[in-house]
Amino acid sequence: MNKIIWLFPFVLSTLYVSAQKKTDRKTLSNLQMHVAYLASDKLEGRRTGTPGEQLAAAYIAGQMKDIGLTPMGEEGFLQTFTVKEGREPAADTKMSIGDQILTPGTQFIPLPFSAASSAKGEVIPNVNEPDNIWLVNVSEMDITNPHESMANQYLKEAKEAQQAGATAVVFYNSKETAAEVAEWLDQNPAPIPVPAVWVNDAVSKKLMADDAEGFKINLQVAFKPTKRTGTNVIGYIDNKAEKTIILGAHYDHLGYGEDHNGLGTATKEIYNGADDNASGTAALLEIARLLKASKLRGNNYAIVAFSGEELGLFGSKYFTEHSQIALSQANFMINMDMVGRLTAEKGLQIGGIGTSPAWNTILPAVAPKELKLSYDSAGVGPSDHTSFYRKNIPVLFFFTGTHSDYHKPTDDAGKLNYDGALSVVKLVYDIIDKANGMDKLTFSKTREPQMGTNARFSVTLGIMPDYTFDKGGVRIDGVTDGRPASKAGMAAGDVIVQMGSLPVTNLEAYMQALGTFKKGDQTDVKVKRGNAEKVFQVQF
Structure with a gap:
């Protein structure tokens, strides 16, 4: 009899462990399946508003339907x-x-203030006559205010030319790229009476050739409106509860880099975004599956895959303004963005712990001892939880850190740590489990980055900052080849402490400093490399 009593709990324990391993294997397999599809070339980088984004949305919606979520x-x-x-x-x-x-x-690109009309004429370089097309050398323009946008400088110059009798204005020999000028078309200034266009370097060289005598120019400008849309995917588990937990991850990425927010150098490569953020989307779907099958009925669950995050949190902002789920009932929001590169060295960062005093009770109770965790109190950051914090909803943000493939075409599915992603899934589930029997969480405001609303970033240093670094300055996680930091000799591990005369104490200070520079500027950048200080001269 004693022998049977001793074996019985052992057998139960063995069966429990086996069941747990089976559940984990299913979750692990699904994580790999989701990422393999979402980060495949077929989806062409899931850029917001593209067919690839629509394929991703259809896949996510299909998975939600299979799980049994309510649309x-x-x-x-x-x-x-x-x-x-x-x-x-x-x-x-x-x-x-x-x-x-x-x-x-x-x-060539029509400028945003151009008239929708035509003009033609025979033009002699360096000779601008009334009743003819004028050529304007941008490098020789009188820039009265170096802090004013170049689009406005072009507008002033075009107005002066038109008032002097120009029938059209052609701007050449500029520093702007075609992509930068094309972005100006999002502006909608009042048109001037004549057409105005920008031409690229190759055409500029033709107009500036030493043997140039005259050119017959014929141009016609017409515009058509464009509208770019994104798609969120939203599922719901209705437990008839009085409060709702919102779980989110963005699924959009950079496409072929058309929005110029990638760090690749090739002109036609797919940014598959396996870690950013197929990993978070995969984790979101698996948490939804586990919750649907669970007995955690103290909350309803809104499962939201956002688009438009890479362009500025468009999807999450829209959701918070147009949700069919009453945000007044929102208990808290958990956001997972880049959770596929867990390492023992960096561990997992959890942001937002200052947004509710309850996190100080919940997190210590469920944090696994074998997982290195670092915490950040701020409720705002460069991801979708910010939109919910702005609505006075407690948030948590899960992130395993940047890496050398961040915003590059090399962020592929084979480089992810799927066991690490499984650890994130289990931890989020345990947090929900712990909160299941608790009252609705109380919201608390936290510190926010002190960034002026007028800050502009017309240049890049070409670094990937370590968002988990909190020891003063900005530590470099990676350096992009061919960009200013790389050319100057800066390296991963360097900690930026000063740019020009401006001290860099944290990421916000770095961004403020960066916003003071424009293309062509030179400055000294002081870094700490180990115990030594080094100064590099950088040209933007």
Whole structure:
């Protein structure tokens, strides 16, 4: 009898461990399956507003349906929103110089203040006459205010030319790229009475050639409106509870880098975004599956895959303004962004712990001893939880850190630590379990980055900061080849402490300092490398 009593708990324990391992194996397999699809070339980088984003949204909606979630979008699981409305050259926009027909969008671009009209003339370089097309050398323009945008400088110059009799204005020999000028078309200034266009370097060289005598220019400008939309995917578990936990992750990424927010150097490579953020989306779906099958009925659960995050939290901002789930009932929000590169050295960062006093009770109770955790109190940051913090909802932000593949085409599925992602899934589930029997969490405001609303970033240093570093300055996690930091000799592990005369005490101070520079500027950057200080001269 004693022998049977001794074996019985052992057998139960063995069966329990086996069941747990089976559950974990299922979750692990699903995580790999989700990421493999979402980060595949077929989806072409899941850029907001593209067919690849729509394929991703359809996949996520299909998974939510299979799990048994209730659709809570405006069209089934889907909720669409406008990212931006602007203009682009219409099909009848044309320009030729002599016999050469130029390509709109690359060789020439109508400026946002251009009239939608046509002009032609025979132009002699360096000779601008009334009743003719004028050529304006941008490098020789009188820039009266170096802090004013170049788009406004072009507008002033074009107005002066038109008032002096120009029938059209062609700007050449500029520092702007075609992509930068194209972004100006999102602006909508009042048009001047004549057409105005920008031409690229190759056309500028033709206009500036030593043997240039004269050019017959024929141009016509027309615009068409454009509208770019994104899609959130929203599922719901209705437990008839009085409060709702919102779980989120963004699924959009950078496409081919068309929005110029990538760090790759190639012109036509897919940014698959396996860690950023197929990993968080995969974790979101698996947590939803576990919750649907659970007995955790003290809360309802809103499961939201956001788009538009890479462009500025568009999807989460829209959700908080147009949710079919009453945010007054929101208990808290958990956001997972880049949770696929867990390492023993960096561990897992959890942000937002200052947004409710309850986190100081919940987190210590469920934190696994074998997992290195670092905490940040702030409720705001560069991801979708910020939109919920702004609505006075407690938040947590899960993040395993940046790496050398961040915002590069090399962020691929094979580089993820899926066991680490499983650890994140289990920890989030345990947090929800712990909060299940508790009252609705109390919201607390936290510190916020002190960034002026007028800060502009017209340059980049080409570094990947370590967001988990909190020992003064900004530690570099990676340096992009060919960018200013790389050319100057800076390296991963360096800690930036000063840019020019401005001290860099944290990431916010770094961004403020960066916003004071423009293209062509030079400055000294002081870093700590180990116990030594080094100064590098950087040119933007």
